[in-house]
Amino acid sequence: MAVNTQFSIAVHILAASGCCRGEGTTTGKFALSVNTSPSFVRRVVSKLSKAGLLKTTTGKSGSCGLAKDAKMISLLDIYRAVDAPKAFSIHNYPEQKPCLVSCHIKASLEKALKKTQKAMEESLSEISLASIVTEVNKK
Amino acid sequence: MAVNTQFSIAVHILAASGCCRGEGTTTGKFALSVNTSPSFVRRVVSKLSKAGLLKTTTGKSGSCGLAKDAKMISLLDIYRAVDAPKAFSIHNYPEQKPCLVSCHIKASLEKALKKTQKAMEESLSEISLASIVTEVNKK
DNA sequence: CATAACTGTTACTATATTAGTCACAGTTTA
DNA sequence: TAAACTGTGACTAATATAGTAACAGTTATG
Numbered sequence: 227m228a229v230n231t232q233f234s235i236a237v238h239i240l241a242a243s244g245c246c247r248g249e250g251t252t253t254g255k256f257a258l259s260v261n262t263s264p265s266f267v268r269r270v271v272s273k274l275s276k277a278g279l280l281k282t283t284t285g286k287s288g289s290c291g292l293a294k295d296a297k298m299i300s301l302l303d304i305y306r307a308v309d310a311p312k313a314f315s316i317h318n319y320p321e322q323k324p325c326l327v328s329c330h331i332k333a334s335l336e337k338a339l340k341k342t343q344k345a346m347e348e349s350l351s352e353i354s355l356a357s358i359v360t361e362v363n364k365k
Numbered sequence: 366m367a368v369n370t371q372f373s374i375a376v377h378i379l380a381a382s383g384c385c386r387g388e389g390t391t392t393g394k395f396a397l398s399v400n401t402s403p404s405f406v407r408r409v410v411s412k413l414s415k416a417g418l419l420k421t422t423t424g425k426s427g428s429c430g431l432a433k434d435a436k437m438i439s440l441l442d443i444y445r446a447v448d449a450p451k452a453f454s455i456h457n458y459p460e461q462k463p464c465l466v467s468c469h470i471k472a473s474l475e476k477a478l479k480k481t482q483k484a485m486e487e488s489l490s491e492i493s494l495a496s497i498v499t500e501v502n503k504k
Numbered sequence: 505c506a507t508a509a510c511t512g513t514t515a516c517t518a519t520a521t522t523a524g525t526c527a528c529a530g531t532t533t534a
Numbered sequence: 535t536a537a538a539c540t541g542t543g544a545c546t547a548a549t550a551t552a553g554t555a556a557c558a559g560t561t562a563t564g
Contacts, residue, residue, distance in 0.1 A: 230454065230550085230551070231454055231455070231456035231551085231552080232551090232552090233453060234453065234454070234455045234456050234474055235456055237470070237474055238456075238466065238467075238470050238474075241466050241470055242464075242466040245465060245466055246466070252509085252510065252511090253510080253511070254509090254510085258461055258464075259461050259464045259466060259467040260456070260458065260467070261458035261459060261461065261467075262456075262458070262552080262553075263552085263553055263554065263555095265513095265553075265554065265555075265556095266552065266553065266554085268511065268512065268513085269512090269513085269552095271511080271512090272511080272512060272513080275511090275512090282510095282511060282512090283510085283511085283560095283561085284510060284511045284512080284559075284560045284561065285509075285510060285511080285559090285560045285561025285562060286507090286508060286509045286510055286560085286561055286562040286563070287509070287510070287561080287562060287563090288509075288510040288511060288560080288561075288562090289510080289511095290511090301477065301481075310453075311550090313452045313485060314372060314373065314449075315369070315370055315373070316370070316373045317370035317373050317374055317377075317399070317401075319399065319400035319401070320400060322397055322398050322400065325381075325397075325398045326384060326501060326502070327377065327380050327381045327384055327385070327398060327501055328377075328398040328399070328400075330500070330501040331376070331377050331380055331497070331501055333500075334497050334500035334501050335373055335376055335377075335497065337500070338440065338492045338496070338497060341488055341492070342440075342485055342488040342489055342492075344488075345484050345485055345487070345488035346452060346481055346484055346485040346488070348484070349480055349481040349483075349484035349485070350481055353477045353480070353481075357477070358470070358473050358474065358477060361469070361472075361473035361476070362465060362466055362469040362470055362473050363465070369521085369522070370522085370523080371522085371523090391538085391539065391540090392539080392540070393538090393539085401523080401524075402523085402524055402525065402526095404524075404525065404526080404527095404542095405523065405524065405525090407540065407541065407542085408523095408541085408542085410540080410541090411540080411541060411542080414540090414541090421539095421540060421541090422531095422532085422539085422540085423530075423531045423532065423539060423540045423541080424530090424531045424532025424533060424538075424539060424540080425531085425532055425533040425534070425536095425537060425538045425539055426532080426533060426534090426538070426539070427531080427532075427533090427538075427539040427540060428539080428540095429540090450521090
């Protein structure tokens, strides 16, 4: 379970908010659709709301709706909103002085992986929520 | 700790194997350099060995050495050798029949994320172990 | 005005993945 | 034959994440 699924849950919630206009788009309904607890959904919704992707109204008959056009929301926006962990993590440890590798590998690796992270984020930025919604509706 | 650091440790080990020719490249030495236990290093070494990236000799004065030229080893090779987790994981749950999104989102998302995973792997394949070694030696 | 039905948030528990440790079998050199 | 390696398996510890419950705050509606 130690794998972050918030990103995919977030996409699900946003897609549902985009598709099911009119019907009750509440965290309770989402929880059923995603098959998790309303509380967990609310936690994700809260992040999306703070990131300006989702607009929520409180009170009775409160609901969730996209804050902007689905075309204007990329998967990268969602990725950042839930602040998913980096693709790679570099192990951290004190440098062992006599060892050249031990002292310098971290910087070298970080530099290299920054490129990879960027490649991934660029790819995410090219996929819009709208394309996901279209795909879902097509079937 | 539920973050996979084996990849970066693997790179460290391979870099050390490339740099420190001659000196004792044993799992014990690596453990000091990486600041972890010899046993854990051996587990990673074992994977790298099976993947054909590292050549080990057993017995007294056994050691580790690159199985091929550092130029011929990409970070993608290493990534695959330690079988690091995918960049994204899609949450799994039973489909909720009446909900269109619940039934179709998974396939749509998988398709989209496959692109991203591929972008990441392509980026990794463009970085060679040799470039890391050069970087380390430069300093 | 009271109640019902939402969101937003905190605190706590359960679970799964990963690293760390120990132990020992197998191998090879001296 | 002993010493010093690799290779593995079993077990424990640490930690990130999901799951759960409880409650405060908000708003529509009778």
